[in-house]
Amino acid sequence: MARNEASGVVKAWARTLPKCELIEAEAAAIVWALNLAMEEKFQDIVIEGDAKLCFDAINGDVQNCHWNAKTLLDNAIELKAYFANCCLCWVKSECNAVAHALAKAVSPLSPVLKCNNYSLPPDVWDAWKRDMLLVNSISLAV
Template sequence: MLLWRIGANVLPTKVNLQRRIQQADITCSLCKSDEETYVHLFFLCPFAKAFWTTVGWGFRFDSTSLTSNEDIISLIINPTHAPIPTDQHWTITLNMALIIDEIWKTRNHLLFHGGKVDVNKAMNNARIRFLEASKVYSPSSRPSVEQSVDVWSPPPQGWIKINDDGALSNSKSALAAVARNHLGIAISIWGKEHHLCSPSQAEAEAILWAVQIAIQERWSAVIFEGDAKLCFDPLSQPDLTPSWPISTSICNIHSLVSCFVSCEFRWVQRKCNVAAHEAARFALNSYCPFCFSYGNFPPSLEAACKGDYPSVSVV
């Protein structure tokens, strides 16, 4: 929509507004040193130049002939001197469009709310949005959504799969997470007590904890899997509204997704989530939190992991 407004010459830059309503100030909202035209705001302003340089894609516009809004749209749709293979040129267009959008958002925030310009923050916002959008349009980079209905299955190479579950007693609940790699090898098993709550709340808290663990471990591509359909449906389908008791947890999980390069949430049947289920029961009977590492699992959890995926030995 932003690109359409630029192409149609209806974006309210100060120079554009001057032509319509005769406003007095036409200086750039970001640098205050030149007229706020399309070309200046998005390419020649010191903030824009710093942004394009910092983003690290080799964009240089000093020698590019940009004189109008049509030139900008043509450049974005048909980028010249793209530094990547031809079949990936669409990522250049995507990245440039997001940078333009972030510059406009920064300009509006500064104009209407004040504060200071932060190139690093703007760059990080654009980077996160680029990663999110490129995942959608890059099927080859995403693991298949198909999975076995009978047994646990390993993630693709380069990914980590974390199965989670919650368990309850009369006085408390417990959370657990089991992380495995593309070979099906269990890397670590975590568990801890949690206050007494409803089953759905325990399941949602287990997923949130699993996400926090993955962030702490600095894993960039993670599949989160569990048997709580009530929780996983609103995570895998953001248009669904979660039930009220778990809405806060689901919202917190959504807010952390940007920490990953790639992230998916999958609901599976209980028989595909045995190791996490047993770990949650184990945590329910433990007196303190635990994190068991590869090669040091208690016999019951070792057997559960092996039962989940018999093709691999866990120790």
């Protein structure tokens, strides 16, 4: 999901992948997100995800990188250079509810989902609203 600086939804994408190991799917999702950001000509990006091994490898811990995902993660490292500012951050799974809702919204009959803030599936919209409530409550507490 692409958000603006106020965390508002700009666009959202999801797609199915051929059957593969989870680490490969996570690495492929990161590379796809970087490619989508390039296509959209975004320059300042933050990519968040709950695949800790992938984000650790991209951010320098290649020793623990799973060999099945190494090529994809090397691609991600190269793609980072395209952006003026690119931060790839690991987040806890419970902080990644919007991505999980998007993944569930993809259908085998329609393997790619593209939407904007007006066409988000209801479950994705609900997950995004919960995220915004959490962010706002944390901001108020600080």
